[in-house]
Amino acid sequence: MIINYNGDFIEEDALMLNISTNRCFLYGDGVFESMLGNISGIRFWNDHYERLVKSASAIKLDIQRLPGSQNLHELLKETLRKNNIDQTARIKVQLWRTSKGLYNPDTDDISYIITTKEFDREYVILKEHVKVIHTPRLTFTEYSSYKTCNSLAYVLASKERIRLGLDDVILLDQKDRVAELSTMNIFWYQRGKLFTPSLNTGCVSGVMRKRILDYCEANKIKTVPALSTIDALDGSDYVFGSNFSGIHPISRVNDYKFLPELPDFMLKFIEKLP
Missing domain, CATH: 3.30.470.10 (Aminotransferase class 4, branched-chain amino acid transferase, N-terminal domain)
Incomplete structure (x- = not known):
């Protein structure tokens, strides 16, 4: 190479x-x-x-x-x-x-x-088995929203995902609040609003996350920077993750179940991607 x-x-x-x-x-x-x-x-x-x-x-x-x-x-x-x-x-x-x-x-x-x-992966892949893990935890710092060369938390999270035989895992912050998935930002759609963890949880400020939020603002879809525990996902219609390589619906987190697809506005978002 x-x-x-x-x-x-x-x-x-x-x-x-x-x-x-x-x-x-x-x-x-x-x-x-x-x-x-x-x-x-x-x-x-x-x-x-x-x-x-x-x-x-x-x-x-x-x-x-x-x-x-x-x-x-x-x-x-x-x-x-x-x-x-x-x-x-x-x-x-x-x-x-x-x-x-x-x-x-x-x-x-x-x-x-x-x-x-x-790169030859599918852009949209359903994740059916996702659970919360309690270690490692994320911490907010002045550089936590960026991708640094110390990615130990994500390495350990990925090892735990493999050990548990899951499609993905959800990391929490120091206050038990939802932060992100092991390699993606997380979103949930509930009662006409799109929630995603605040950067104050220590999650990465993903480029696709930014694009989704910008699209929602332009199309008058209410977004909420969440500081929420995992129970906030209960009652959501849709949950999905995003990163530079795709947008992936999630049908189950712990015992909470969601529609195994993306909301219509996200399908329209994907259609407009370059």
Whole structure:
């Protein structure tokens, strides 16, 4: 596979990183952004680039070395071309602090890597078996809404999902409030309102989450940033999860059951996606 490392295209196997000083490896001192796209363009590119810049700024990285929006967009498409990927692909941009030092870095300069992988999953997949787990818990911080290179909570949540044989699990925050799914934001539709956990629960501010909320606002669908326990889902007609790769209906959470489909307004939303 061809990757892009700080603007240069190289074979993945040729990448040489010093693990004794690499802060991403040592401390998780970095951020990343995952997205879908093809050689024609990256879906929701402006939103992804904005979040990448905000993520880097939140952990005090100096982003002057990061290419501008248009230049980075072209690098992503060229990485796809170099790998002969002419269909929808998953693209990942990872930034980290390039510095010596222990916890206290001596510089905030960055390095970045662009990687690509073919993507062929269904965009809408029904999740029939979802349960709440009580560990790990999410905590709100000034950077919790971004994708950092320390994703331990989601790794442990995914391991628990596999151990329990579930389609997904719901993570709670420190106050027993619904935060998100293991890899997705969660929504529930009840009495004409669309609820999704507030960012104050420590959930990720997903690009698809933003797009859904913007669509609802434009179409006068009431949305509520929720600070709710799992019991709030009782009585909901629809529950679904979203991330950059799709929107997935959920038919059951613990003993609560919901319609195994998406509401009409979400089907219309999907129809309008680029």
